[in-house]
Amino acid sequence: MASNYDVTKEEIEEIAGVNPLRCMRCGRCSAACPSFDNMKYHPHQFVAMVENGEIDALMESESSIYKCMSCMACIERCPRQVQPARLIEAVRLAVVRKQGQNHLTPDDIPALLDPDLPQQALVSAYRKFTK
Template identity: 40%
Template sequence: MCPTRVSLSRENVKGDFVQLVNEISGQNVLNCYQCGRCSSGCPLTFAMRLLPNQVIRLVQLGLQEEALETNTIWVCASCLTCHARCPRGVDLAKVMEALRAIGLRPGTHDRIKPEDLPPETLAKLPQQALVSGLRKFTK
């Protein structure tokens, strides 16, 4: 959920969280000027609690907890539509990947446990989907 009050400060905007996301993703989230073209083209917004550009805004504001708790970073399928539409060249898929990586770091937990997957699901899943899913959802 988006906070109703945001503390805008140089420390947040230039803070450790923004730097870390930029470092892992290889992007500069501060290049985003919130035009919304990424979100208007994203095929998965129906399942996202926050739009992709809203997640970028949270990162820009240094709001780590809010950015990591949204389901958007897990719903993103890395389809790159947003990147193709972004006039500022921001690769949101890489930013989402960086946020997932930060969320899965020590102190957190795997989003899925392979041993919990029912055998009938495992039998039906294409191997590629299984491998990419485990890469995405586990430490």
């Protein structure tokens, strides 16, 4: 498959820590999703499309990856530990990384330090916004 982004399904699976083969196609993720009507691809489709290696389409579908509210309802409902929200997050992360810019450098960090801000948030922001 010709790819515009050169992101493999293995990379997405690794970032997400998810094995889409565990999915048994029950649809509980999409049944629970509060953003369902706003998304082009729905949570269960993320699972199937990652499994099929259709990563480009997911990365190009802004309505899908940015309408997900990360509410984790799909993870809560999933009976097989597939965790669709983590796959969506992984695609989002792949898009951010492909933007080719360092939005956050180590030098920026001291200015952002706020005693109320969980360290985890900084670490994850650094991971997301740095190439």
